[in-house]
Amino acid sequence: MRTLFVSSAETGVPLRYPIHIGSNLLAKTSELVDLKNFSKIVVVADEKLVNSSLTDLKNGLPKGAAVLKVTGSENEKKLTSVESVWKFFSKNHLDRNSLVFTLGGGALGDMAGFAASTYMRGISYIHVPTTLVSQVDASIGGKVGVNFAGVKNLIGSFHHPHAVIIDPATLKSLPAAEFISGFGEILKHGLIKDAEYFEVGSSMLHPTPDTPQLEELIARSCKIKSDVVCADPFEKGARKLLNFGHTVGHALEALALESEEPLLHGEAVGLGIIVESAISIKKGLLEDKYLEIIISSLKTVGLPTKISSAIDYDAAIEKMLLDKKNRGGSIRCVLLKEIGEAVYDVEVSAEEVKSAMEILH
Numbered sequence: 001m002r003t004l005f006v007s008s009a010e011t012g013v014p015l016r017y018p019i020h021i022g023s024n025l026l027a028k029t030s031e032l033v034d035l036k037n038f039s040k041i042v043v044v045a046d047e048k049l050v051n052s053s054l055t056d057l058k059n060g061l062p063k064g065a066a067v068l069k070v071t072g073s074e075n076e077k078k079l080t081s082v083e084s085v086w087k088f089f090s091k092n093h094l095d096r097n098s099l100v101f102t103l104g105g106g107a108l109g110d111m112a113g114f115a116a117s118t119y120m121r122g123i124s125y126i127h128v129p130t131t132l133v134s135q136v137d138a139s140i141g142g143k144v145g146v147n148f149a150g151v152k153n154l155i156g157s158f159h160h161p162h163a164v165i166i167d168p169a170t171l172k173s174l175p176a177a178e179f180i181s182g183f184g185e186i187l188k189h190g191l192i193k194d195a196e197y198f199e200v201g202s203s204m205l206h207p208t209p210d211t212p213q214l215e216e217l218i219a220r221s222c223k224i225k226s227d228v229v230c231a232d233p234f235e236k237g238a239r240k241l242l243n244f245g246h247t248v249g250h251a252l253e254a255l256a257l258e259s260e261e262p263l264l265h266g267e268a269v270g271l272g273i274i275v276e277s278a279i280s281i282k283k284g285l286l287e288d289k290y291l292e293i294i295i296s297s298l299k300t301v302g303l304p305t306k307i308s309s310a311i312d313y314d315a316a317i318e319k320m321l322l323d324k325k326n327r328g329g330s331i332r333c334v335l336l337k338e339i340g341e342a343v344y345d346v347e348v349s350a351e352e353v354k355s356a357m358e359i360l361h
């Protein structure tokens with residue numbers, strides 16, 4: 001087992017919580033976290049994990065923790081789900097000294113974390129992420145929220161977890177495409193911050209949960225994400241770098257949610273990375289040769305690099321303009337300068353985005 005700390009003293013925002021990473025950790029939860037000072041402990045769990053990770057987690061908790069089983073999916077990342085969680089909290093008489101465990105992927109973690117962040121103006125929660133996207137990215141940084149009015153994460157807050165417990169063994173039951181989706185975030189971390197990490201990630205041919213370096217990859221991503229978050233906890237500046245691939249990616253993900261053709265979060269991010277890299281080249285920031293390298297890295301890990309159906313460019317641009325990061329009629333992107341170096345807040349016209357998106361056909 002290894003433990004990293006999300007910790008920032010310098011920014012004036014006191015922030016410190018552990019990320020524990022290791023196989024078969026869930027049954028040891030009470031050894032990892034001091035639980036005795038919490039008045040009540042409850043779990044919001046993905047119903048798919050009832051016979052596996054939930055049993056392990058319950059073995060690691062004091063007896064009697066109530067469990068709410070929910071559907072953990074992007075479709076359920078909405079306000080009505082939050083309301084069900086609030087009802088569960090109040091039915092179980094949670095008070096400001098209570099603790100909530102979220103057990104599931106990024107969609108459940110964002111939704112239940114948001115419920116915890118707003119219940120009684122914010123109670124403690126611990127993320128126990130069970131997908132690769134959530135282990136390498138979503139569970140760290142305190143961004144919680146739900147989709148609203150067709151826009152990703154339109155309603156949300158910053159509320160950091162009390163701790164994060166990552167057990168890579170939980171990934172074994174993930175469908176292959178869901179597992180590979182995590183590589184969208186892993187490659188993003190390398191592209192914005194660490195060229196050597198990008199090389200490591202992009203040399204992995206169709207990785208699986210049995211890939212030996214997996215725990216090391218998770219730890220490296222957690223470190224990159226937590227360093228960026230600590231330097232800028234409320235996304236006033238450099239934290240925006242983590243949105244690389246997401247301006248276009250979130251628009252594609254939101255459009256897919258309204259259609260019959262699903263697109264996983266990391267897949268959408270991968271496609272967004274291609275388009276935003278192409279824009280970086282058009283803007284003269286990135287050398288041409290890198291586009292092929294980036295596309296081939298996505299192919300190597302098994303992420304899609306094309307979209308087979310027609311893309312409604314205008315609808316995608318509309319989504320980007322509605323994105324909270326782009327308010328004011330302009331689209332702002334994170335663009336690449338090098339592998340491992342990115343810049344944020346670059347204004348890009350709708351025409352530039354549309355023409356770069358053609359690369360996805």
Ligand SMILES: NC(=O)c1ccc[n+]([C@@H]2O[C@H](COP(=O)([O-])OP(=O)(O)OC[C@H]3O[C@@H](n4cnc5c(N)ncnc54)[C@H](O)[C@@H]3O)[C@@H](O)[C@H]2O)c1
Nearest residue numbers: 072073074105106107130131133134138143170173174265
């Ligand atoms: N808060 C953040 O900083 C942040 C960062 C990245 C992504 N996100 C969000 O995370 C979401 C994507 O998360 P995701 O990729 O984890 O998808 P997800 O949460 O939708 O989960 C994917 C699927 O896997 C299932 N599942 C979860 N764990 C499983 C397991 N161990 N075995 C079998 N099935 C399992 C879920 O039920 C679901 O069907 C998006 O909403 C995205 O916006 C948030």
Ligand SMILES: [Zn+2]
Nearest residue numbers: 137185265269
């Ligand atoms: Zn993401």
